[in-house]
Amino acid sequence: MGEALATLRRERGLSQAEAGQRIGMTSQGWGLYEAGKRSSLFRPDVQRRLTGALDATPEALVLQLEGEPASPEVLAANGVSARGRAFEGAPIASRRLRLETDELTPWASAGTVLEYAPGRWPRRGQGCIIQMDDGVQKVRLYDRADDAEVVVFGAGGLDRSERIARSHIQSMSAVISRLDDE
Template sequence: MPRFVPDPEVLRLGEALAALRRERGLSQAEAGSRLDMTSQGWGLYESGRRPGLFRPDVQRRLTGALDSTPEALALILGGAAPEPPTSTAGVESRGRDFEALATGSKRLEVRDDALSPWAEPGVVLEYQPGLPPRPGQGCVIEMTGGAVRVRLFERSDANAIHVRGAGALDRWEVIDRREVARLSAVIARREP
């Protein structure tokens, strides 16, 4: 059986992706987890063994997980040094303390165990107002009456938002859209 040899151009693009990831101080596992991908899956892109790395949508997805852009990836590919991150949006890592807030983001401290073990009391969540959450991502729901709920987003439709975490992660809640002033994605968690 012949051995797989990646295309040299794909390999160079994968190496540029690896340089961008390292500049952000992330492991392959940390970068992959931001996309619900394993470290091995991320490593396949960096080694040029996963197809699609030249596709713009794939590049946006991968560089977005690194709080970067496909343009930054192209600059590295062209020989420029990786630029430091301009935002901490989506950054989460145990043992590191990120003080800077992403532009326009807000913080909220978890006060109960409704989201345990995802977020224990004392965890500070950083969220981006108006940024739609992905399924399984934490979200902050600002209600029309002024109340604020922190939940795990599952899905939404024209009439309702479906979330988990009202007292336990296995408990589902359906919230009428007319009661929601704003739905925002959690972009970072800070452990106490």
């Protein structure tokens, strides 16, 4: 119930101090209700008082507790306000690939396991896994790209560059770690 109260407060863009001040309570007192440390939060009269400070109703608190949005519209921000936490979806799980050749020595040698993030574009000098449209998978060091091609190093040694047409690339993935002892 306390978390539902906190969510309602954040939706209204209020801090604990501002919400508490509306009903003559300290931010610490309000925080205790949100943390579930005060059992009186379950009393209807206390719920009316607390939700009244948020311009809401006890029914909105119950709806929030059940996971339904208490109010469909977002209220306009007034001064500095918190909108709650907006998280992106879970990151794409990383994958691993064991190098079979020494083309990338000294950056990585045969037997090194590369962990990569599918879909993450590499930075200059960072390792990358290139999935070609013909099914071939290339491991290279990214250098640069333009609208027509990608330039990478590692085709037969780090001192030789390779130009790959973007039209032949299915996906690019950045190497995020090298695991030598696996």
